[in-house]
Amino acid sequence: MKILKTLTLRGPNYWSIRRKKLIVMRLDLEDLAERPSNQIPGFYEGLVDILPSLVEHYCSPGHRGGFFERVKKGTYMGHIVEHVALELQELTKMPVGFGRTRETATPGIYNVVFEYVDEQAGRYAGRAAVRLCQSIIETGSYPLKELEQDLSDLKDLQANAALGPSTQTLVTEAEARNIPWMPLSARAMVQLGYGVNQKRIQATISDYSGILAVELACDKEATKTILLDAGVPVPRGTTIQFFEELESAIADVGGYPIVIKPLDANHGRGITIDVNSWEDAEEAYDLASKESKTRSVIVERFYKGSDHRLLVINGKLVAVAERVPASVVGDGQHTIEELIAITNEDPRRGEGHDNVLTKIKVDKTSLAILDKQGLRLETVLDKGEVAYLRATANLSTGGVPIDRTDEIHPQNLWMAERVSKIIGLDIMGIDVVTPDISKPLQEVDGVIVEVNAAPGFRMHVAPSQGLSRNVAAPVMDMLFPPDTPSRVPIVAITGTNGKTTTTRLTAHIYRQTGKVVGYTSTDGVYIGDYLVEKGDNTGPFSAAMILKDPTVEVAVLESARGGILRSGLAFDSCDVGIVLNVAADHLGLGDINTIEQMAQVKGVIAEVVHPDGHAVLNADDPLVAAMAEKVKGKVAYFSMNPDNEIIENHLRRDGLAAVYENGYLSILEGQFTLRIEEAVNIPMTMGGMAPFMIANALAACLAAFSQGVDIEDIRQGVRTFTASAEQTPGRMNLFNLGEHHALVDYAHNPAGYEAVGEFVKNWQGQRLGVVGGPGDRRDEDLVLLGQIAARVFDRIIVKEDDDKRGRDRGEAADLIIKGILSEKPQADYEAILDETEAINYGLDKVDKGGLVVVFPESVTRAISLIKQRESV
Secondary structure: OEEEEEEEEOOOOOOOOOOOOEEEEEEEOHHHOOOOHHHOOOHHHHHHHHOHHHHHOOOOOOOOOHHHHHHHHOOOHHHHHHHHHHHHHHHOOOOOOOEEEEEOOOOOEEEEEEEOOOHHHHHHHHHHHHHHHHHHHHHOOOOHHHHHHHHHHHHHHHHHHOOOHHHHHHHHHHHHOOOOEEEOOOOOOEEEOOHHHOEEEEOOEEOOOOHHHHHHHHOHHHHHHHHHHOOOOOOOEEEEOOHHHHHHHHHHOOOOOEEEEEOOOOOOOOOEEEEOOHHHHHHHHHHHHHHOOOOOEEEEEOOOOEEEEEEEEOOEEEEEEEEEOOEEEOOOOOEHHHHHHHHHOOOOEEOOOOOOEEOOOOOHHHHHHHHHOOOOOOOEOOOOOEEEOOOOOOHHHOOEEEEOHHHOOHHHHHHHHHHHHHHOOOEEEEEEEEOOOOOOHHHHOOEEEEEEEOOOOHHHHOOOEOOOOOOHHHHHHHHOOOOOOOOOOEEEEEOOOOHHHHHHHHHHHHHOOOOOEEEEOOOEEEEOOEEEEEOOOOOHHHHHHHHHOOOOOEEEEEOOHHHHHHOOOOOOOEEEEEEOOOOOOOOOEOOEOOHHHHHHHHHHHHHOEEEEEEEEEEOOOHHHHHHHHHOOOEEEEEEOOOOOHHHHHHHHOOOEEEEEEOOEEEEEEOOEEEEEEEHHHOHHHOOOOOHHHHHHHHHHHHHHHHOOOOHHHHHHHHHHOOOOOOOOOOOOEEEEOOOOEEEEOOOOOHHHHHHHHHHHOOOOOOEEEEEOOOOOOOHHHHHHHHHHHHHHOOEEEEOOOOOOOOOOOOHHHHHHHHHHHHHOOOOEEEEOOOHHHHHHHHHHHOOOOOEEEEOOOOHHHHHHHHHHHHOO
16 A cells, blocks of 8 residues: 555535544555455454454444444455544544545545544554554554554644643633634744634733733732732742842741742742751752742742632632642552552543643652651551642642632632732732631731732643633633624635636725725735735635734635645635636546536535525536535525526525626515616626626625625725736736737636637637647646637637646647647647747737737736737
């Protein structure tokens, strides 16, 4: 077996709308193409032996063990690889379930599709599945150590890529509220929402976390001073920078016991509590000084009591947790070392932040803590006796949280909310030491020891004891109050031809409303009046650029076939999905071999329209009209024929449509008709002579109208939009060169040639075509281009693209010429393969009053050549 290609899909896609995270592995079975699993000696037994958990895969029989039944009876290796890739992820606690395997048009080559949680882990699982199956085929087994290494690698990949526990909590809450999110490429930031309505978080720091408040919270001494001035109980203490100051500092705080900690560290690093001797104080000072960036050390009086974390969000206390330092409880039988191992077997404990609790580590610090208690790792504790392994209660060092939210005294609650306003943090963790949180701090000598920006949520979401608190909900309430949008309107546009023109017109119409419009097209990425990135930008990366931009109020996204197949969509749903047409273009590429398969690709746009949105479908194209069956939102049709049966039936049900009737572009809803404008007054329709441009305009107007854009803004948009080289380069750009005209259009498939031909046939004068086609199209497509050219043009010049796309020089031109001659044996044609030479030749030879039509590879080059003559 050989992996030919691996794609990572990250959004709604050709294989599934709901499962957005899929690996597509193109697998060549080679000599296994004709050998199902039941013809491979020992394969079934080897697979059962190494992965017995596959018994849980039901597969097509629909019951436990169903997949193994398929393997025993005989199934092909692509199907087996799919299931193994899924199971390897399941064994590493990555829940996946969706898979699909389909043979391509090339016998023996399969697309193996399976779900992933982390994309790197998913790709690894695919490779590992092939290795495992190949090993069983060749040797009858797969070494256990190899499987263990695969699982270990998968765990590492997942851990390295996983969001932190606090971030994951917030993202999960956002998903529950249908708020879209996407990771940003720097500083572990996450964007919630789209465009102008977005908010950003970094762990539990949000857009509303002021830098003054964050800096203040990071300066423990300054925080204590501010709180002391406000009458808040804080530890008596002082800050020093030199060891020589330590002795007097201890005296200043009233002597032992004391706490020594770095001024600017976090997560409990460098803190030593309950220091009772000069020897311990020296050691604690060295530890704290090393952890402080400024070498500044805080010396405080030690207050007895339990460590509590109070979480305040948007000025309201939402959770309280008591944090118990890492410890073990004796049973009279096991040593402390054995008790630590038993404790670490708790499935809730993991490494770092990858689980709700952290494993207890034995190191110099824990050994020193045990020594202070007169204990060693070999000590057997009495039943119920507690041995502490950390002085501080941080979860990252193995601490255990207990929920105390319902026990806090009202005065302490009031104080916590007051402190959050004094410091000014929107999300704040307040660390309190008190013997009893249910009593006022002043009564029990309790103190606020510090405040924290970016407090962890893990202890509140998954306490070891007590209720779990949904602390992410108040964060979302703060960032997105009720009735506050998190999204911007998204209009997604696809089809074989007309996408770019429709995209630009739709964006132009929306700009009449005064909103900032971001749009993507084959020309580039545009925001407002400006080009952000030049080039073909019709894929998910470019769409994400628009959705990430904080100035964008409306997103209009051209969505081409290639991006949908390679990566899926960048958005989970859209407000309007326009499907213009489906024609035989790009067939044979990306394993899309039929026009019906191409319709399924384009139909992804219609399927992701959300229930309140509209799928704008071409009623004149049967493949597009049929997409209505899978639309979850509303359907709106457009048609060049007001008597179209689909339109008539739709209107009888009070549906929404746009039609070309009596020379007008009109909106119809039920029995209601609203005329937008006469086609002859719409520049892009070339005086009403370009039917396909009228169809594009109908789709754009209908999309805008369905979203509540005022009819006057729509009229103004179509009246002021022209198919010029400036507004729509390569889309019906007509140039007046004095004695003749030139037309540039990027049509590169039969449907595009036919559409342009509808306009060209109306030209009163010679019609000269400079024609060509991309080399990666099928032979029959290039022949058809020649046939259409012969029907449209009086004289033809056949050229070739600079990029031959795998063909020999002259091969594509020969196929086009074959088509010309099959349609018109006496056709006036000649071959000039160089595109520049061909265009110049055509412009030189066209008759007076004639029209030169150029179908270029390079739109920029063609326009430049024509404009040079325009200025002469």
